[in-house]
Amino acid sequence: MMAECGPPLLEIRDLHVHFPVGGSFLSRKKRTLHAVAGVNLSLARGECLSIVGESGCGKSTTALAVMGLQEPTSGDILFEGRSITRENAPGRMDRARIAQMVFQDPYASLNPRQTVYASLAAPLRLHGTTARSEIDDRIADILRKVDLRPEHAQRYPHEFSGGQRQRIGIARALVLNPQILMLDEPVSALDVSVRAQIINLLLDLQEDLSLSFVMISHDLGVVEHMSDRVAVMYFGQIVEVGPWDAIFANPTHPYTRKLIATIPDPDAVLHPDRTKAVGRQVNPPAGYRFHPETVDRPDVYAAPAPSELVGIAPGHQIRCQPVASGSGR
């Protein structure tokens, strides 16, 4: 995965997304919310990149920008080396073949009044597959790929369990053979046992169809299990990015450490010392935007202070301020 030649499949360069927010009701003062403040990411072919962080940190906005559902304020998104933002934006038809999304809630993301067949056939027809037999074959094929039976196509979403619905959501995303699958909390609405099945399915599909995943999640157990690389976001910025083993074995940014230390670990009863080791911070370098002790969170309405990602190991970067303060590392 590391040996990469040519441009990455997907590259996000200095992405900014700002939202105008109405001030108070009377003053009509407009403020700007910096939802994504300078995100750089790249995704190699066949890779699973996870973006983690708490709600409101900008991970979903980043995904929407890649999908073309959110116009970036500035910055660029490149697919196979070509820009896909603003004037270079491809039409919706072309974009549909680049990336597709799997949503969190399989109850809300399927049309309750359409059979599975109708949901799956519509994109095929739009994209020029008109022969009925061809559509039938494709749908039967895609349903088999997600471990459903072709005859399930005639049913409505309410006839399926949560796990089966998520399989249909995955089939819907895959029906046009996209290069990238955006997984937005793909298993967090599911029960433990069903979750395991969907994770296994996603990993199998990734291998069989050589798919690339961008996964958004706050479930670090799932992230560790599935990812090749992990990016940790905090208030619109990436604070740490690296290979999964580096992030989980050697989390360095205080926010990453807090995130890993706070997840309830079922093994905590068996190895109490391990969780403690992650929670302990070794002399934090100056210039982090994250302050675990203070109650105040960063001001999302102001542009963040200049900072940069510093490499600490091959592929493993953390964010700190460029000032050479001489302290810390």
Add this chain to the structure above:
Amino acid sequence: MTPLLELKGLHVGIPSRRGNMDIVRDVSFSILPGEAFGLVGESGSGKSLTALSLIRLLKKPLSVTGGEILFKDDDLRALSDRAMRGLRGDRIAMIFQEPMTALNPLKTVGRQIAEMFVLHQGKSWAEASELAISALAEVQVPAPEERVRAYPFQMSGSMRQRVMIAIALACDPDLLIADEPTTALDVTVQDEVLKLIAELCRARGTAVLLISHDLGVIANMCQRVGVMYSGRLVEERDTYDVFADPQHPYTRGLLGALPRLGSRHGAAGRQRLVDIDSLITDRDSLLQEFCFEPRHAIRDPRVRAGGAA
């Protein structure tokens, strides 16, 4: 030590065309004073129904159809509705999953906390309002003097859940039932709220019945854990033992299905997670022994209509 709460062969049933169908079957466990007991299981395994039946909050047509519920040697099933109302909130309190729906949107949070002191301890509203402020301070809500005048919609999810905890612990109950108390919260906040519950209950000697589908939450909070599956308690032991050496095949499946932190380290490549369904259908003889029916049979009501075994 005599147990604080003892369930003996609890059955919860729902009337169906072919007679009563039990959806919680023969559940027995006990909780000692000051102990934290966890109930885990998937959705529909009956863990919430078990908890609701303890405090007689089951909605019709559900009802307790058998068994004994002993709380400090009183049989809760024999208690009058009036006596039960006095007990609920005072001796046994409950925290629900979604604080926004559990709180009254039309009353200030201070009033909702103060209500507990007025109803259960006969305090005046003035006294109760003072107590509400200290109750809020205790759950670490900043600026409690101002926050008592806030309405639930003005608070964040974790602050609302703290208010719920303040209400639940207002009368120093002997038992706190927490039904998925942190599922609606963000990861980092979840940890704070759980720690708060654990600390407050430890300090007051309150016993906790924690219901969760998250084995991690249970492992961090509880001394003992009961695993529920399809209305039955399939395993009930010390938390350490359950995680170190799960006995029941379902518990083993549940633990294997969980992507755990650190499980990929030292392993060659990605491992597959255990698929509980395949595990269950493969082991018919074992299931017989553990009265562990294949899921497909349970999901299909026609097969299960015969009622309790």
